[in-house]
Amino acid sequence: MDPITIIVIVILIVVVGGGVLLYNGLVQQRVRVDEAFAQIDVQLKRRHDLIPNLVNAVKGYMGFEQKVLENVTNARANAVAAGAKGVAAQAAAENQLSQTLRSLFAVVENYPDLKANQNVLALQEQLTTTENQIAFSRQNYNASVMQYNTTIATFPSALLAGPFGFTRREFFEAEPEAQQVPQVDLTLS
Secondary structure (H helix, E strand, C coil), X not given: CCHHHHHHHHHHHHHHHHHHHHHHHHHHHHHHHHHHHHHHHHHHHHHHHHHHHHHXXXXXXXXXXXXXXXXHHHHHHHHHHHHHHCXXXXXXXXXXXXXXXXXXXXXXXXXXXXXXXXXXXXXHHHHHHHHHHHHHHHHHHHHHHHHHHHHHHCCCHHHHHCCCCCCCCCCCCCCHHHHCCCCCCCCCC
């Protein structure tokens, strides 16, 4: 073989090998994003399962606060249904559910017997723990999405991403209120 043929073969091997490595890296990152979203989904399902127990535990104490319980129940149903509508719809529905849960916990504070009920306290603690796990899972998912989106948009991965169907993923957005900076007033009255 002449040296030109050997050089061409070596270049082809390097290009094909590099392409395979890039493709496999893209697949690994896409799988990481999918796995991170599955972790959010696990925590959201856990929260969805805890909510009916909490509503049932407080229902007897909060007879005239029926609207709050209905709001929580409806928000839970919307959040469960939103799972099939994509990341943005699911995030919006879950944010709405978080807001209705906050209003429920605020109302619970007005009932001393309810605040002392061990069942309600245990359920609140489980929901609080689940909310923390959801927040961690969102962070992990969004970090995975950022890395994946950056990879598919940068050279040389961008050369393979489009033709092989690697598309941008949506972030799981936090609640709008959570993004606002809280106001602090330190003036003395």
